[in-house]
Amino acid sequence: SDVVGAHFTRELLETVSKLPETSYSKRALSELISAINELVFGMIKEAEQNDEILDIIRHIVQEIIVNYDNIESIEMDFEDAISSQGFDERYPTIVRSLRKLFSRDIGYLLSQAKEALTRFLSDVILVINGTERPEYYELIFARTVTRILDMYAKERISKEEAYRKLKEERQRVVEIILESIMRIMRPNENLETGSSEYAKYYHRALSTGQYLKAYVIREITNSEEIHNVIMSLIEITEKNEDIKISELFGLVNALLDAYDNVIMRWKRAIISETLKTIKSLRRHFLSHIKKLSKGFKEFEIEQINVRYDEATDEIYILADSGRIRRPLISVNTLVRRALIEDLYRQISQQPERLKVTSDVHARMFFKEIVLEGLITYVLPNDVIDTTLKTFDALNIPWDSNEIEKMRDQIETTLRNILESILSRIRLFGKPKIKPLADELEKDKDVIVKIVLDYISRKDVSIRELALRELNNIRKDLKERKVSWRELIKNGIVEYIDADEEENLYVALYPEDLEDEHTHIEVDPLLILGLSASLIPFPEHNASPRNVYGANMMRQAIGFPFANFKYRPDTRQHVMFYPEKPIVRSIVSKYIGFERRPAGQNFVVAIISYEGYNMQDAIIFNKGALERGLARSMFLKTYEAEEMSYGTPEAKDEIINPMNEEVRRRYQLIYRPQEEAYSKLDEDGIARVGSRLKGSYVVIGKISPERFGGEQIGIRRIDNSTKLSSEEFGVVDTVYVMPSPENVKNMLVRVKVRSHMVPEIGDKFASRHGQKGVIGLIVPEEDMPFTEDGIVPDVIFNPHAIPSRKTVGHILEMLAGKVGALIGEEIDGTPFSGTNEEWLREMLKKLGFSYRGVEVLYDGRTGKRFLAEIYMGVIYYQRLHHLVEDKIHARSRGPVQILTKQPTEGKSRHGGLRFGEMEKDCLIGHGAAMALKDRLLDESDKTIIYVCAKCGNIADEQKVGNTTRVFCRVCGNTEDIYPVEVSYAFKLLLDELKSLLIFPRLRVGERL
Ligand SMILES: [Zn+2]
Known part of the structure; x- marks a missing residue:
C-alpha cells in the first residue's frame, strides 16, 4: 500500500507542477500538497486500496487544485458524497482529515473576504465623506444654465438653440457624475482578477453603481421643480423684453434651490443604498460562512451589524445585537421569481428561434442558471430597492434618442454578463450542464434580444409580478407542494431583526403593496411579541394598554408546569383551577398556553358599587370565591x-x-x-x-x-x-x-x-392592561343579578374604560359572552379576530341584547337598576402581588446604626417611608404637630448639648451617677443647653466637621 500511496503523491505533484503559473501563492500550494500528503497516508491506512474512496478523493483533490477559489461547491460535493456512501462511519480518519483540509482553506477564504469587506467599506465611507462631492458639478451646471439663459435673453441664440444647449449641458453633467460614481465604485485593484471574491465584489459595486445611475438620471431629468423653473425662465424672457434683472436672479436662485433638493435626496439615496448594499453584503458573507462552516464545530464567527449615524455622518460596524428575528416575505425574491418565470415562458414560446430547447436539462439550465444569472446581474438581487428603481428607471418614458442609447448599453451589458455566466459554467459547472454551455453559445443573441424586449416593455408592473408569484406560492402551500423551510431557503421568507428592519418598507397586507415596498408581512400578527399576541382584539386598544397587558401577563398565577410537585423552586404560585380562555388568539394554541393556562373566565358586570370599586378597585362575589374562583397555592x-x-x-x-x-x-x-x-x-x-x-x-x-x-x-x-x-x-x-x-x-x-384565597387587596388584571385590586368581597345574596339569576363574579368600574380606551376589553366581554353561551371558543387573534357584527348577531339570536347589556336587580333591595348594565365573560388573571406578602406595619423596631432612622423593607421589620409627598400633604393641611411626630419624635430624635459660647456640640461625660457636660473646643462648662434635633442633622454636622468645616449652632430660646 505504501507503493500505491507514493505513486498517488507523485502523480499529484506532477499534476501540480504542470499547472500554469497562476496567481495562487506558493504557500497555499505547499499547504495544499502537505494536506494531500496527510490525506493519502490516512487513506492508505484505512481505505486499504478501496477503489471507491480513492476515486472520490482523487476527484476532490483535482477539483481543489482546479478551483481553489470555488471551494464551497466542492465542500458540498464532499459532504454529499460522504453522507450518501456512509464514509463517515467507515473511514473516520480520512473524513476528518478532509474536513481539516477544508477548514484550513476556509480560513484563508474568510480572511480574503474580510479584507474585501473592509476595503469596500472604506471606499463607501470615502464616497460619503470624501472630497469628490457631486454638488460641485451641480453648481457648474447651474452657472452654465444661467449663462445659456442670459445668451437667450440677449437674443444671441434662438429658443430652440437654448433648449438644445440646456439639454446637452444636462447630459454632460449627468455623464460627469456617472463617471465619478463609477470611478468610486470601481473594484479594488488589489483583488485578484478572476477570483471569486473579485466577482462578488464587482457584482456588488456594479449593482450599486447601476442603481445610482438610474436614480441620478431620473432625478435630474424628471425633477418637476427644475423643469418648472427653467420653463418659467424661458417664458418670462420670451414675453417680456424689458426683463428685470432681479426677477431673473430670483428665478435662478429658485433653480439652485431646486438643485439643492435634488442633491439632498440624492445624497440620502446614496447613503441608504450603500447601507443596504453593505447589509446585503454582510448577509451574503454570513450565509456563505454558515454554509462553509457546516460540519466544522470549531468554527465560530461573530455577527456583524451595520448602522449609519445621521448626526455624525458615520457608518458603524457593530457586533450582533442579538435581537430576535422575525420572518418577512421578500418582495425582491417574488419579483425575481416572477420575472424568471415570465422570461422563461417568453423563451419557451418561441422554440423555433432557439437551438437548445427540447432537452429537459436545457430547460433547467435556462431557467435556473441563465435566466437567474441574467436577472441577478441586470436587476441586481438582494437589494430590492435597486431592483425596483432600476426596473422603474428602465420603464420611464424617455425620448427615442435616449432609449436607444440605453438599449445599446443594456445590450452590451447583457452580452457580457451572459458570456461571463457561460464561461463560469464551462469552468466550474457540473458535468451534466457543462456541455450545455457550449450549445447555448449559439442562442446567445436570441436570449439577449428576448430579455431586452421584455425589460423595455412598459406594461410590466412590479406589484402585479409580486402578487402573482405570491398567489402561486400560496397555492403551493395549500397543496403542500412547498414547505416553510424551502421558502426560507429560496429567500422568499427572510428572517430580519429590528435593526435591519429600519431600512425596510414593509407592506402589512399583499393588497397594500406598492412599488416602494421591500417586504410583505407574513401575517400582521407577527409584528407583536409573544405576550402581546396573546391579547385578544389588541388592535382595538390604545397601544400603551397592550404594553401594560403584555407585561402583566407575565405576573399571572397559573399552572406553569405539571411537575411542580417535584420541583424545588424557592417560590412558586400554582392556580387550583386554571381555565383556557374562551376568547383566545391562535398563538395560545401554538405556545401551549391552552395546556398551561394562567387565568379564569370571569362573569363581569360594569357598574359602580357603593364606592368600593372606586378608581381601579374591583368587587368580588364571595360565593364565587368560596367556590374556588382564582384560588391558588404558594409553595x-x-x-x-x-x-x-x-x-x-x-x-x-x-x-x-x-x-x-x-x-x-x-x-x-x-x-x-x-x-x-x-x-x-x-x-x-x-x-x-x-x-x-x-x-x-x-x-x-x-x-x-x-x-x-x-x-x-x-x-x-x-x-x-x-x-x-x-x-x-x-x-x-x-x-x-x-x-x-x-x-x-x-x-x-x-x-x-x-x-x-383571594382577599381584599389582591391584584387582578384582564389581558388589556386593566389591573385592579379587590376593594370589597360581597356576599352572593347582596350582589346584583340578572333576571336569569346570573350573578357576576366581579364588578368593574365603568370609569376605567373611557380614558384608557381599551375597546378590546369591551369586545372580549362580548365575545366571551357569546362563546360561553354557544359553548365554543371565540377567535380573538390580533388583526384577524372574529367580526364584531357576527358577535352582536349571535347575541341577538341567543335572546340577549345585541349591545351586551342586561337588566340587573340590586341584591340588597331587589329593585331593578334604572340603567341597563353591560355584562359579559372575560378572561381575568390573578397577579402574584398578593396582599398577604405585602401587608406590613410597625410601631417601634430596629433602626440603622449610622442614621438611627428606622430600617427599610418588610423583611427587616422596617418602617414605612414617610416621603416627600406625604410631608407636603401634612404641610398643606397645616398639621405641624403630626409632621413633627412622624419626622422627629417617632423617627431619629436625639438630644444634643450645644455650647452657647462657641456653638459647638458639647461632650457628655458620665462620672459615677452624675453627668458632666463640657465644651471640648472652648472649655466652657456653664453655658451649655440640651437641644432636640434629628440624628440625621447631627450626622450632617459631624460630616461637615470631617471636611474641616466648622458649623456653629446658635441657641436662641434658652429653656
Ligand atoms: Zn464652646
Whole structure:
C-alpha cells in the first residue's frame, strides 16, 4: 500500500507542477500538497486500496487544485458524497482529515473576504465623506444654465438653440457624475482578477453603481421643480423684453434651490443604498460562512451589524445585537421569481428561434442558471430597492434618442454578463450542464434580444409580478407542494431583526403593496411579541394598554408546569383551577398556553358599587370565591445542608435540637421556645402535613461552636431553619439528597405550601392592561343579578374604560359572552379576530341584547337598576402581588446604626417611608404637630448639648451617677443647653466637621 500511496503523491505533484503559473501563492500550494500528503497516508491506512474512496478523493483533490477559489461547491460535493456512501462511519480518519483540509482553506477564504469587506467599506465611507462631492458639478451646471439663459435673453441664440444647449449641458453633467460614481465604485485593484471574491465584489459595486445611475438620471431629468423653473425662465424672457434683472436672479436662485433638493435626496439615496448594499453584503458573507462552516464545530464567527449615524455622518460596524428575528416575505425574491418565470415562458414560446430547447436539462439550465444569472446581474438581487428603481428607471418614458442609447448599453451589458455566466459554467459547472454551455453559445443573441424586449416593455408592473408569484406560492402551500423551510431557503421568507428592519418598507397586507415596498408581512400578527399576541382584539386598544397587558401577563398565577410537585423552586404560585380562555388568539394554541393556562373566565358586570370599586378597585362575589374562583397555592422551599468543617467531627447535624440526649451530649445551653420545635420529627425535619406558623422550625440543625473559624470543643449551637414571623403553611414535600456542591454533605429541602384565597387587596388584571385590586368581597345574596339569576363574579368600574380606551376589553366581554353561551371558543387573534357584527348577531339570536347589556336587580333591595348594565365573560388573571406578602406595619423596631432612622423593607421589620409627598400633604393641611411626630419624635430624635459660647456640640461625660457636660473646643462648662434635633442633622454636622468645616449652632430660646 505504501507503493500505491507514493505513486498517488507523485502523480499529484506532477499534476501540480504542470499547472500554469497562476496567481495562487506558493504557500497555499505547499499547504495544499502537505494536506494531500496527510490525506493519502490516512487513506492508505484505512481505505486499504478501496477503489471507491480513492476515486472520490482523487476527484476532490483535482477539483481543489482546479478551483481553489470555488471551494464551497466542492465542500458540498464532499459532504454529499460522504453522507450518501456512509464514509463517515467507515473511514473516520480520512473524513476528518478532509474536513481539516477544508477548514484550513476556509480560513484563508474568510480572511480574503474580510479584507474585501473592509476595503469596500472604506471606499463607501470615502464616497460619503470624501472630497469628490457631486454638488460641485451641480453648481457648474447651474452657472452654465444661467449663462445659456442670459445668451437667450440677449437674443444671441434662438429658443430652440437654448433648449438644445440646456439639454446637452444636462447630459454632460449627468455623464460627469456617472463617471465619478463609477470611478468610486470601481473594484479594488488589489483583488485578484478572476477570483471569486473579485466577482462578488464587482457584482456588488456594479449593482450599486447601476442603481445610482438610474436614480441620478431620473432625478435630474424628471425633477418637476427644475423643469418648472427653467420653463418659467424661458417664458418670462420670451414675453417680456424689458426683463428685470432681479426677477431673473430670483428665478435662478429658485433653480439652485431646486438643485439643492435634488442633491439632498440624492445624497440620502446614496447613503441608504450603500447601507443596504453593505447589509446585503454582510448577509451574503454570513450565509456563505454558515454554509462553509457546516460540519466544522470549531468554527465560530461573530455577527456583524451595520448602522449609519445621521448626526455624525458615520457608518458603524457593530457586533450582533442579538435581537430576535422575525420572518418577512421578500418582495425582491417574488419579483425575481416572477420575472424568471415570465422570461422563461417568453423563451419557451418561441422554440423555433432557439437551438437548445427540447432537452429537459436545457430547460433547467435556462431557467435556473441563465435566466437567474441574467436577472441577478441586470436587476441586481438582494437589494430590492435597486431592483425596483432600476426596473422603474428602465420603464420611464424617455425620448427615442435616449432609449436607444440605453438599449445599446443594456445590450452590451447583457452580452457580457451572459458570456461571463457561460464561461463560469464551462469552468466550474457540473458535468451534466457543462456541455450545455457550449450549445447555448449559439442562442446567445436570441436570449439577449428576448430579455431586452421584455425589460423595455412598459406594461410590466412590479406589484402585479409580486402578487402573482405570491398567489402561486400560496397555492403551493395549500397543496403542500412547498414547505416553510424551502421558502426560507429560496429567500422568499427572510428572517430580519429590528435593526435591519429600519431600512425596510414593509407592506402589512399583499393588497397594500406598492412599488416602494421591500417586504410583505407574513401575517400582521407577527409584528407583536409573544405576550402581546396573546391579547385578544389588541388592535382595538390604545397601544400603551397592550404594553401594560403584555407585561402583566407575565405576573399571572397559573399552572406553569405539571411537575411542580417535584420541583424545588424557592417560590412558586400554582392556580387550583386554571381555565383556557374562551376568547383566545391562535398563538395560545401554538405556545401551549391552552395546556398551561394562567387565568379564569370571569362573569363581569360594569357598574359602580357603593364606592368600593372606586378608581381601579374591583368587587368580588364571595360565593364565587368560596367556590374556588382564582384560588391558588404558594409553595416555598426551605433548605439546610449538613456542612463539614475540616475535621470529621466538626460537622453540622440535621437533628431535633430539643432531643434531651442530643442536648446533653453536645452541651446545648440555649433553650428556645419548645413550641417552635413541636413539628419536628426525630430526624429533625418537619413532618409532611404538619401545620407551621410564624417562627416555627422546619429543619432542625446543630452546628459546631466556632470562634474565628476555629472549632472549640464538642459544644454545639442551634442553627435550625425557621419560617419568618409572617409565614405560615403546611409541609408539602420533603427532599433528602446529597448536596450538589459536595456529594458528601446531606441536603434537606422542605417545601411548605400555603393556601391563598383571594382577599381584599389582591391584584387582578384582564389581558388589556386593566389591573385592579379587590376593594370589597360581597356576599352572593347582596350582589346584583340578572333576571336569569346570573350573578357576576366581579364588578368593574365603568370609569376605567373611557380614558384608557381599551375597546378590546369591551369586545372580549362580548365575545366571551357569546362563546360561553354557544359553548365554543371565540377567535380573538390580533388583526384577524372574529367580526364584531357576527358577535352582536349571535347575541341577538341567543335572546340577549345585541349591545351586551342586561337588566340587573340590586341584591340588597331587589329593585331593578334604572340603567341597563353591560355584562359579559372575560378572561381575568390573578397577579402574584398578593396582599398577604405585602401587608406590613410597625410601631417601634430596629433602626440603622449610622442614621438611627428606622430600617427599610418588610423583611427587616422596617418602617414605612414617610416621603416627600406625604410631608407636603401634612404641610398643606397645616398639621405641624403630626409632621413633627412622624419626622422627629417617632423617627431619629436625639438630644444634643450645644455650647452657647462657641456653638459647638458639647461632650457628655458620665462620672459615677452624675453627668458632666463640657465644651471640648472652648472649655466652657456653664453655658451649655440640651437641644432636640434629628440624628440625621447631627450626622450632617459631624460630616461637615470631617471636611474641616466648622458649623456653629446658635441657641436662641434658652429653656
Ligand atoms: Zn464652646
